[in-house]
């Protein structure tokens with residue numbers, strides 16, 4: 189007779205572990221939860237390779253609401269995820285995001301700002317003079333507008349957040365098992381068991397696909413629901429600058445290059461326009477030419493002090509990019525009464541993990557969202573072909 193769990197979660201990084209803990213802590217849930225994860229070092233999971241930042245500056249209200257919940261969660265993480273006397277810290281630094289725009293961007297910035305402020309996000313629009321006054325070290329001659337997160341945005345230890353969810357989940361009895369989910373047995377629109385790469389079979393009351401850039405697409409196909417989620421390589425470069433630049437936020441330049449303080453130095457990256465299915469990334473090689481030809485020139489043009497920077501360590505990770513609309517797919521798998529999915533976070537899954545974990549725990553346990561309604565992220569939109577387009581993707 190096969191082993192049996194009430195819920196099996198495929199993928200034990202930040203999303204899988206948040207769902208696991210939220211389920212285990214849900215007052216109406218009593219059952220056994222198994223998290224299956226092929227790499228307990230998480231070396232290649234996006235959760236371990238991210239830039240660890242959180243912003244309210246989205247164009248979709250559901251994303252703003254999710255990150256507003258996320259920042260409150262991060263501020264209180266020591267209380268929420270404490271395991272006995274061990275209080276996790278994720279070194280949250282609320283340094284803000286600053287989006288830079290020219291005159292042509294004004295309308296878009298103003299439309300986004302209206303949504304963000306209406307939702308309660310603390311985002312201010314600055315004109316060129318305001319930008320120069322607030323950030324005197326910034327080159328503003330080609331700028332007309334900036335959108336600045338006065339509070340509620342910044343950066344944190346993303347790996348620490350994942351480990352805090354994991355430790356708390358395990359303290360409540362969630363089991364983690366080394367393995368890879370390769371198949372899901374389905375009968376009468378219900379998942380009855382999962383099969384693992386080693387051939388073992390585990391019975392389940394419900395199954396959740398949180399397998400990220402490396403695994404969510406294949407697993408979703410195995411559940412009868414193909415999703416357009418592809419791995420896109422993103423490189424992050426560290427560098428040092430001798431000059432002090434006070435109040436430096438995370439800056440998103442007109443060029444598409446972004447950078448922010450990290451410890452004593454900075455990190456930077458760039459999101460290329462690679463939004464098709466042609467290059468599903470598999471390698472983790474750092475693209476140094478990107479730094480030389482795209483990132484460094486943009487940094488030096490925007491901040492003269494960056495002309496003489498010293499490059500440091502760099503790494504590459506994979507975004508789980510949802511090519512339909514650059515937004516997460518979260519909810520019940522169409523056609524399955526007890527199959528769920530949380531993938532396609534397109535570069536903003538770390539900050540979304542608290543709200544998504546809570547929401548999926550509600551959906552699994554109560555059959556509906558009872559706190560924040562995440563219905564806008566429903567995977568149904570893959571079937572209907574109706575995108576929920578997020579304009580602010582980095």
Ligand SMILES: Cc1cc2nc3c(=O)[nH]c(=O)nc-3n(C[C@H](O)[C@H](O)[C@H](O)COP(=O)(O)OP(=O)(O)OC[C@H]3O[C@@H](n4cnc5c(N)ncnc54)[C@H](O)[C@@H]3O)c2cc1C
Pocket residue numbers: 198199200201202203204224225226227230232233234235236237238239240241242367368369370398399400401402403404407422423424504505506507508530531533534535536537538539540
């Ligand atoms: C360079 C970079 C910068 C980023 N910056 C930010 C940022 O600033 N802010 C932000 O919010 N987000 C950021 N992100 C995105 C964020 O890291 C991800 O959206 C988030 O970590 C996704 O978490 P996940 O648990 O879904 O996926 P992952 O962390 O990728 O984890 C998926 C897990 O599933 C496992 N797995 C794969 N296949 C299977 C299978 N078949 N069975 C079982 N397990 C399986 C994998 O081993 C992996 O551990 C960034 C990502 C990258 C790469």
